[in-house]
Amino acid sequence: MEKNKNSGSALARKMAVSLVCGLAAGFAFMILREKLVASGNSGIWQTINDLLFQDITTEGAERALGLFYIIGQLFIKALQLVIIPMVFTSIALAIGSIADTRTMGRISAKTLFWFLLCSFMALALAGCVGYATYSMGLFNAHIEGLTEAAGSTGSNPLNVVLNVIPSNIVTAFGSNNAVLSSVFLAVAVGLSMNVLGESRTSTLRRLLGEVNDVVVVFLNFVVTNFAPFAVFVLLTRTFAIYGIDYLKPALVYVVVTVVLLFVFLLVAYPLVVALGAKQNPITFIKKIANVAVFGFSTSSSAATLPLNIRVCTEDFGVDESIASFVLPLGMTINMDGTAIMQVVATVFIAGCAGYTVTPAQLVVVALLALLASVGTPAAPGAGAVILFTILSGAGFVNDSALLAYSLILAINRPIEMLVTSLNVVGDAVASICVAKSEGLLNEETFNA
Numbered sequence: 001m002e003k004n005k006n007s008g009s010a011l012a013r014k015m016a017v018s019l020v021c022g023l024a025a026g027f028a029f030m031i032l033r034e035k036l037v038a039s040g041n042s043g044i045w046q047t048i049n050d051l052l053f054q055d056i057t058t059e060g061a062e063r064a065l066g067l068f069y070i071i072g073q074l075f076i077k078a079l080q081l082v083i084i085p086m087v088f089t090s091i092a093l094a095i096g097s098i099a100d101t102r103t104m105g106r107i108s109a110k111t112l113f114w115f116l117l118c119s120f121m122a123l124a125l126a127g128c129v130g131y132a133t134y135s136m137g138l139f140n141a142h143i144e145g146l147t148e149a150a151g152s153t154g155s156n157p158l159n160v161v162l163n164v165i166p167s168n169i170v171t172a173f174g175s176n177n178a179v180l181s182s183v184f185l186a187v188a189v190g191l192s193m194n195v196l197g198e199s200r201t202s203t204l205r206r207l208l209g210e211v212n213d214v215v216v217v218f219l220n221f222v223v224t225n226f227a228p229f230a231v232f233v234l235l236t237r238t239f240a241i242y243g244i245d246y247l248k249p250a251l252v253y254v255v256v257t258v259v260l261l262f263v264f265l266l267v268a269y270p271l272v273v274a275l276g277a278k279q280n281p282i283t284f285i286k287k288i289a290n291v292a293v294f295g296f297s298t299s300s301s302a303a304t305l306p307l308n309i310r311v312c313t314e315d316f317g318v319d320e321s322i323a324s325f326v327l328p329l330g331m332t333i334n335m336d337g338t339a340i341m342q343v344v345a346t347v348f349i350a351g352c353a354g355y356t357v358t359p360a361q362l363v364v365v366a367l368l369a370l371l372a373s374v375g376t377p378a379a380p381g382a383g384a385v386i387l388f389t390i391l392s393g394a395g396f397v398n399d400s401a402l403l404a405y406s407l408i409l410a411i412n413r414p415i416e417m418l419v420t421s422l423n424v425v426g427d428a429v430a431s432i433c434v435a436k437s438e439g440l441l442n443e444e445t446f447n448a
Contacts, residue, residue, distance in 0.1 A: 015227065015290055018235075018297075025232070026239025029048075029240035030240055050064040051065050052068045068233045076234075076298060078226075079298070082218060082306075085211055086216075086328070087186065087305075087331070089211050089215065090212060091324065092186040092193070093205070096189070096193035107325065110437055111325070115426075119334070121264075121272075122339050123369060125268070126344050130346075134357055139351030164183075166185070183329060230297070238417065253348040258418060261421075265421060269425055273432060276433040277441065278436065279432065283446065284432075287315045288311065291425060291428060294307050299417045299419075299420050301424050312327065315446075317443065321440070322431055322438065327431055330426065331424075338423060345412075346390050352404035352407075353400035355396055365390060368394060387405070
């Protein structure tokens with residue numbers, strides 16, 4: 001335990017240094033870009049961009065090197081590689097190990113309670129502040145030079161219900177966007193193992209356990225050895241490729257959303273831990289910082305899942321059976337940060353497009369945001385894309401709204417990074433509260 005604690009502290013220090021260095025380097029490159037473009041030396045910046053930051057998968061980037069892009073993508077893909085096997089094996093084993101179906105039902109109910117409570121708090125905060133900002137006329141950006149968004153992702157938010165049960169078992173394991181289907185299969189397998197008993201499923205249990213062990217070893221190796229450098233690369237590239245001009249038209253949206261996200265992260269979550277789990281909120285903030293920084297840098301709840309499980313079990317003392325069930329489930333359906341961003345963004349777009357937003361419409365937007373956030377893939381940038389689902393459901397789809405939506409897509413990457421921090425921290429909060437209520441929280445470990 002002491003070795004794991006020292007290792008975790010060392011990793012936290014490295015991650016903190018990487019965060020600071022990545023932010024500093026990113027802003028330095030941003031300033032360099034602005035100066036080069038302003039002085040007529042955009043060709044020099046283009047060379048730097050092709051060498052370090054260019055997305056080499058885009059059209060016209062055939063000769064670009066994109067070192068930072070390649071390194072960052074290799075790291076993220078190494079983590080995404082084992083998302084489905086980790087989610088499936090951890091949930092199936094967690095449910096399969098609970099012999100008492102009443103206990104399992106109780107844990108599931110408590111998990112959903114904490115998820116919904118935090119989501120309600122997030123939506124209420126975003127709705128109130130968003131409506132107040134809209135009423136003051138601050139959501140009225142002058143949008144110029146943007147191409148109208150087609151919004152091909154629009155669909156009924158209830159489609160997420162249809163996608164829970166896959167029509168083909170291969171599709172559930174063939175894409176990281178089908179995590180909800182994998183969760184359903186894992187629950188079904190876990191329940192079936194309970195019905196059959198340990199004697200008749202011993203081989204399957206051993207197989208799932210060994211696969212899970214292999215996944216954990218692989219992920220610990222990747223995170224411990226490569227995460228700090230990858231965080232630096234990802235942060236530097238993110239801030240370097242966004243010029244200041246992109247942030248000016250929607251400064252109010254950016255400021256309001258960032259402030260709300262920080263308030264919820266640093267006030268609401270610690271308050272839930274203090275009242276719901278009766279634990280020291282300061283200790284919680286200190287220990288969860290590592291997970292929040294990692295989620296911020298990768299902008300992917302799925303990529304952060306392994307580290308979140310490790311921190312919850314080793315640093316907070318959450319029993320492995322609780323963490324293995326709550327955290328993968330939370331990664332798929334508990335998206336507090338995404339819900340906050342989507343509500344504020346929807347009100348901002350409505351203001352830009354000249355729509356009248358009433359409190360009743362705001363309730364509809366909040367419900368749509370809750371449904372849409374559940375169906376949002378745990379991948380970078382997914383929240384802003386799924387945002388069009390809410391716009392369609394609320395009827396905010398005129399030309400001006402689509403232009404404002406284009407602006408959100410252009411500037412939302414830094415915000416999505418902070419959104420991910422909230423999403424993963426919210427999962428940890430739920431696991432701590434559930435573990436405490438079940439008597440499966442080691443308080444000595446939590447306060448160590």
